[in-house]
Amino acid sequence: MQRSLFLIGAALTLSSCSMMSRAADPVTITLVGINDFHGNLEPTNFNDVMIPDPADPTKQIRLKAGGIEAIGGYLNQERAKNPNLLFVGAGDIIGASPITSSLLRDEPSTIAMTQLGMKFSSLGNHEFDQGLKELLRMQNGGCDSNDTAKACKFENPYPGAGFKWLGANVVDKTSGQPVFAPYAVAEVGGAKIGFIGAVLKGTPDIVSPDGIKTLNFLDEAESINKYVPELKKLNVDAVIVLIHQGGQTKDGFSQPACGTLTGPIVDIVKKLDPSIRAVISGHSHKGYNCLVDGKVVIQGDYYGHLLQRLDVTVDKANHQLLKISAANVLVDPRTLPADAAMTAILTRARTLTDAVKQTPVGTLASAAISRTNNDAGESALGDVVADSQLAATAAQGAVIAFMNPGGIRADLTASAAGNTATFGDLFTVQPFGNTMVVMDLTGAQIKAVLEQQFSNPQAGSTRILQVSKSFAYSYDSTATQGSHVDAASIKLGGQLVDPAKTYRVTMNAFLAGGGDSFAVFKDGTNVLQLPNLADVDTSVTYLKANPGLAGGAQDRITKTK
Template sequence: MKKNLVLIGAALALSSCSLISRPADPVTVTVMGLNDFHGNLEASNFSGVMIPDPADPTKQIRLKAGGIETIGGYLDQERANNPNLVFVGGGDLIGASPVTSSLLRDEPTTLALSRLGMQFSALGNHEFDQGLKELLRMQNGGCDSNDTAKACKFENPYPGAGFKWLGANVVDKTTQKPVFAPYGVQEIGGAKIGFIGADLKATPTIVNPSGITTLDFLDEASSINRYVPELRKMKVDAIIVLIHQGGVAKDGFAAPACGSLTGPIVDIVNKLDPAISAVISGHTHQGYSCVVKGIPVIQGDFYGHLLQRLDVTVDKANHKVLSVSAANVVMDPRTLPKNAAMTALLTRAQTLTNAVKGTPVGTLAQASISRTNNAAGESALGDVIADSQLAATRANGAVIAFMNPGGIRADLTASAAGNTATFGDLFTVQPFGNTMVVMDLTGAQIKALLEQQFDNPEAGSSRILQVSKGFAYSYDSTAAKGSRVEAASIKLNGETLDPARTYRVTMNAFLSTGGDNFLAFKDGTNVLQLPNLPDVDALDAYIKANPGLTGGAQDRITRIK
């Protein structure tokens, strides 16, 4: 008996020794994050910083920020300051991209980010724009694309991404196993940093469902937490979440440790395991650096205007985080160096696409037509696009056209002399390559469709469809669910819609399958697919047919209150 007691005592003594911390062995790792890049290889207007107009110093214009050359130059500079730097992504690195990248199937973008040393990125909803098979090709390489006219034209064969997309909550419907790696570990400077990736669970409602039929998108927080124990067993020194979901903060991108963050990301972070050290977020195209439940949560605007910076000091000996500082850094081409390899890559992409990009289409009445919505949710450019789609499908019997506002990616700005819009200008507005669809809906179904604008969990608020000329209605946003649109106000060419009558309507392929939760389209009949009529071609034809085009009058939708 005495012998047993001695053994137990010895075991307790050893256990107590194991709880004593070793002398600290600190190292600082710099984590740079890029979210919602959308293939913007070139700098673009950043609303967060205004500068004097070179043509008139008394006026202010937006800073042109970002661009792969400047991002690369900044990373070079910071690696020289701290070689312990990890470059990661917050999703939507590709998809909805300008001509320079998208006409080459976004291969220049994945190759640029790979050559800049990106290690991991969260999956974003736009990574799935062309379906799972194409995304796997983007990850793994090859030329077996669903668009062989664009694939492998930049580099043949396309070698695949040098970084890993992560998706802890993106699983196969049958096996419920992740289709992409759920997490990755980067060893640098003797430290081990774990990264867990997740996409927003509402992805199926905002991408073409036909491309992701084999996938489930699970709850973000529980999926992330599932892999924390595995990483802790690997004795990582910090765990950082890369998630394509975000929120909104009123403090702005430069405010440190803001406390005003709202939106889906807050609910997710509040459910995360306390072992999470920081969260790099995306999707909402906001710039913020906030703290939720003691965890830094940061997002860097979009298009590469900002890089998210986390300086994480860890104790390698005891596998714990000592401190995390967070800040957004403006990618200002005026003050930052350029990366020569990225200049060469960008030049090649431009050379391969400039001929198409610069093709003149037609003239606008002014330099730009805005996509900014009025109080009712209608935009001048939304009117134009809906009109173009109706014009392109009148021969198919269409009398009404609907356009989702999320598919309008930029103002239509004429880049050539004399307010001449080029194909590149149009493509910047509508880069998805959505084809047109025509179907029959009854007046009652159209009423149900309009009500779905106000019951959209992904949007977090109303998502107002843009409508063609001749169609009009009024709504009361304070009325009860299902009764916000006044039935008597829904009119086509001044005549109230008959609930029982059938109307021929036009929309893009994304909407036709219930995209953006507009499920009423799925009930349409006599569906006609127009695979040879992309939305951008409809807009192209409309601008050519209407020289000196002006924006719509924004008088088709009326908000009562």
């Protein structure tokens, strides 16, 4: 059955029965939230909704959802119904973005969010991808960028974000003071709504360390609770948390009041001040609408596929929250009107980037190469990316390449005729612009790196590195810490890797700096930085050299248990 309703699922409603000291003066505020937008100005495939294929109605395809034109259309439509509407974010508004935004330093995305009326957003880990200085420029404006080839090309000078990024738990190491505003208050319809923002405390483990070396990321719940008394002194009528941390649930995004949410966000919410009744979350790229200890906890998938909608009724006279209705909203471009101002932004961004984006690079054996992992954690595209990086650094003596799976952001899909992949297709897979690094590691250090895959603190999960051809090993996921990988299985070219021997190894600069908690890489020796060789460039060269490129066989990593 086709699903194309704007509002999917019954609304979740919470009510307050508190005694009021004065005659009630209620007003309803509509809060619309977005998380993990990642500069996706255009609609993208939404995995959770299938529709008939226009070319063949007997087949089903994924709905293309989101995009700033449809988001703007929805906001315009709802503002006409209730002018007391606030648009907010839960982090990763920018970073890891497609070429249409990223090639312009994500300035079109911040300008779009500004024109859409965004008031506040929590910081996300990807806001820090280019370092603190560049993030401050994104907030405040100007052209003093660490990438002048991209900055101020969309609008000169770049005006800065018209919304505030909030970060209660991001503080300067020296002063201990927040670097961004920890909270903010919006006055709408005579009501005062307080917002506190936070990002996951594990951010240093998943962004390049050099860019945030002056910052500390503190406990999320403690930092949020610290500012609740300050907001109460301002007589706010409700306190809403915007946080870039999330979880997952077996229930669908349209299931109201789900009670099966798990993950880091649950522990955080359970520690929050009782006066906080709603949490707009992000980071885990899941759609859910749940209750945790009586608090609404909601997330809207990613890339703007879903918007979180909270209709919040407050009593202005007594500064009390009376009722919350919560639901996820499907952003369906087929049924929502396009916002003309957003069309203008998208058109200009395309004009500035299409020539680069549409440059053909080479052909694939099929329409796409998947980044989906097998049971061992290896993907067909991960094999290709690692092989590309090894080939690009063979002249520097490299014999093994490691790639972090989080750096592979999408399947490699050929967008041009004849299964031809363009530069834009490759850039979508690797949008970070990480440069390559080659270093010496001993066999013992390589074993230690492989063990660190199972001690990653993020979400209690493993991070299986993608590895290049001729390198292989097996692991037991049930083994004790430090003993997951069978030392006798670690082989290069069929030969046992010698713990005492030195091997030349390639990875991107993120991993080389200890990203994703792979600290062993920081102990490498004879380190060679390749500042003129970006990760996407290695894929471009490899695809050109291998027409009809197929995905890897996913036979390099073996999971025994």
